[in-house]
Amino acid sequence: MLSFRDLTTGFRNLDIDPIKPIIVHASLSSFGEIRGGSDTLLGGLLANFQSLIMPTFTYKSMITPERGPENNGIIYGSSYSQNRMAEFFTPDMPCDRMMGILPETIRIHPKATRSSHPILSFAAINMDQAIALQSIQEPLAPIRFLYEQEGYVLLLGVDHTVNTSIHFAEKLAGRKTFIRWALTPNGIVECANFPSCSEGFNKTENLLNDLTQSMRLGEAEIRCLAIKPMIERLCNQIKIDPLAFLCDKEECPRCEEIRRLYRRL
Numbered sequence: 001m002l003s004f005r006d007l008t009t010g011f012r013n014l015d016i017d018p019i020k021p022i023i024v025h026a027s028l029s030s031f032g033e034i035r036g037g038s039d040t041l042l043g044g045l046l047a048n049f050q051s052l053i054m055p056t057f058t059y060k061s062m063i064t065p066e067r068g069p070e071n072n073g074i075i076y077g078s079s080y081s082q083n084r085m086a087e088f089f090t091p092d093m094p095c096d097r098m099m100g101i102l103p104e105t106i107r108i109h110p111k112a113t114r115s116s117h118p119i120l121s122f123a124a125i126n127m128d129q130a131i132a133l134q135s136i137q138e139p140l141a142p143i144r145f146l147y148e149q150e151g152y153v154l155l156l157g158v159d160h161t162v163n164t165s166i167h168f169a170e171k172l173a174g175r176k177t178f179i180r181w182a183l184t185p186n187g188i189v190e191c192a193n194f195p196s197c198s199e200g201f202n203k204t205e206n207l208l209n210d211l212t213q214s215m216r217l218g219e220a221e222i223r224c225l226a227i228k229p230m231i232e233r234l235c236n237q238i239k240i241d242p243l244a245f246l247c248d249k250e251e252c253p254r255c256e257e258i259r260r261l262y263r264r265l
Contacts, residue, residue, distance in 0.1 A: 001032070001033045001034070001035050002031055002032065002033065002034045002035065002040075002217070002218045003034075003035050003040075004035070004036065004040050004043060004044055004047075006217070006218070007034070007040065007041060007043075007044030007045075007217070008044045008047045008048060010044075010215070010217040010222070011044055011045060011047075011048040011049075011217075012048055013215060014154075014213055014215070014222070014224050015213060015224075016048075016049065016152050016154075016224060018048060018049055018050055019050050020049075020149065020150060020151045020152060021049075021050075021051045021052065021053065021127055021130070021145070021146055021149055021151040021152075022045075022049050022051070022052045022053075022146075022151055022152045022153070022154050023052070023053050023054065023142075023143065023146055023151065023152075023153055023154070023164070023165060023227070024045065024052055024053070024054050024102070024154045024156065025054070025055075025153075025154070025155050025156065025158050025162045025163060025164070026041065026054075026100060026102040026154075026155075026156035026157060026158060027100055027156065027157040027158050027220070028041060028100060028101045028102055028157075029157075030156070030157025030158070030219060030220040030221075031156075031157060031217065031218040031219055031220040032218045032219040032220075034218070037101070038101045038102050038104075038105040039105060041102060041105075041156075042102060042105050042106060042109065045154075046125065050126055051124065051125060051126035051127045052106075052124065052125055052126075052127070053122050053123070053124035053125075053127050053130060053131075053142055053146070054102065054103045054106050054122065054123055054124070055095075055099060055103060055120070055121075055122055055164050056095035056099065056103045056104070056106075056107045056114060056121045056122060056123045057095060057096055057099055057119060057120055057121065058087075058089055058093050058094075058095060058096060058118065058119060058121060059096050059098075059119065060085070060086065060087050060093075060096060061086060061087055061088065061089040061093070061118050061119055061182045061183050061184070062082075062086060062119060062180060062181065062182055062183075063079075063083050063086050063181045063182065063183050063188055064076065064077070064078060064079035064082065064083060064181070065077075065181060068179065068181075069179055071257055071260070071261070072178050072179055072257070073178045073196075073253040073254035073255075073256075073257035073258075074178065074180075074253055074254075075253060086183045087183065088183050088184060088185050089118035089119075089182055089183065089184050090185070091114060091116060094107070095107060095121075095123075102156075103123065106123045106124075106125065107123040109123075109125060111125050111126070112124065112125050113125075113127070113128050113131045114131070115131045115132075115134040115142070116134075117134055117135075117136065117139055117191070118182035118183070118184050118189055118191065119139075119180060119182050119191055119194070120134075120139040120191070120194075121134075122134065122142045124142070127142075127145075129145065130142040130145035130146065133145055136189065136190075136191055136192060137192050137193065138193065139191070139192075139193055139194070139195075140164075140167055140168050140171055140193070140195070143164065143165050143167070143168040143227075144168060146165070146227050147165075147168060147227055147228055147231055150226065150227070150228050151226075151227050152224055152225065152226055152227055153165050153224070153225045153226075153227050153230065154222070154223075154224050155222070155223040155224070155225075156217075156220055156222055157219075157220035157221060157222070159201075159202055159205075160198075160201040160202050160204050160205060160208075161198050161199055161201050161202055162198070163198070163201055163204075164198075165227055165230065165231060166198065166201050166204065166231075166234060166245070167195035167196070167198070168231055169230075169231040169232075169234035169235040169238065170195065170196060170234075170235075170238060170245075171193070171195075172231065172235040173234075173235045173236075173238035173239050173242075174239075175196060175238060175242070175258065176196070176257065176258055176261055177192070177193040177194055177195060177196070178193075178194040178195075178196070178254060178257075179191065179192055179194060180194040196246070196254045196255065196258060197246070197247050197252050197254045197255050199247035199249065199252065199255075200245045200246045200247035200248065200255065201245055203244070203245045204234055204245055207233060207234070207237060208225060208230060208233070208234075211225050211226065211229055211230055211233070212224070212225050213225070242258075242262050243258065243259060243262060246258060246259065
């Protein structure tokens with residue numbers, strides 16, 4: 001069983017400037033058993049790093065309309081049952097369970113601040129400036145802040161399919177984004193610049209090997225990358241190959257729309 005001391009000692013072994021901001025993606029179960037669970041894991045992170053941020057996305061607020069813009073990587077009118085179950089986004093809405101336990105732990109932390117995006121919110125501790133930058137038009141602005149501050153990406157027992165920062169590399173490379181809609185107390189809100197699919201992001205692994213610090217902590221593989229060189233390398237690769245890192249699922253509307261876009265050019 002991992003203790004708070006095990007976690008703090010392990011994270012201290014990473015070559016990370018503790019004053020730099022980090023974005024964390026984590027699977028609590030990947031560690032095996034931790035005494036104190038997700039609270040201990042978050043405490044171990046905060047003992048080593050001054051400021052951190054995590055996605056606290058809420059896909060359960062999403063609405064699919066009957067019709068909308070063309071070439072939008074979506075099948076309109078296909079989500080009647082999902083629309084009926086959609087929930088109004090509020091600042092205290094729990095993040096989706098698929099995000100894992102740690103994002104919810106940081107969301108309810110007394111020192112945490114959460115952004116108000118009705119689908120793609122972030123929660124952070126000691127990163128109020130990053131949170132304040134996000135808007136409906138710029139959902140990835142908190143990652144831009146990390147990029148400009150030369151922060152780090154920390155993957156705790158998870159792979160690159162949850163590495164949200166790769167979407168910022170897509171944005172810098174000019175990759176197509178999409179429009180989605182969310183249910184809020186003020187009505188249905190149009191959310192611009194919704195990113196593409198991340199199911200193909202493990203294709204980045206070989207390209208990022210030399211930028212990646214790796215170690216074991218309990219049963220979990222820990223990987224750490226400086227965000228700026230990671231994003232710049234992936235951005236350059238997408239400019240070379242506009243179809244890089246797309247998933248291979250024929251039924252994926254977003255990846256197929258990007259492929260169709262380049263077939264039309």
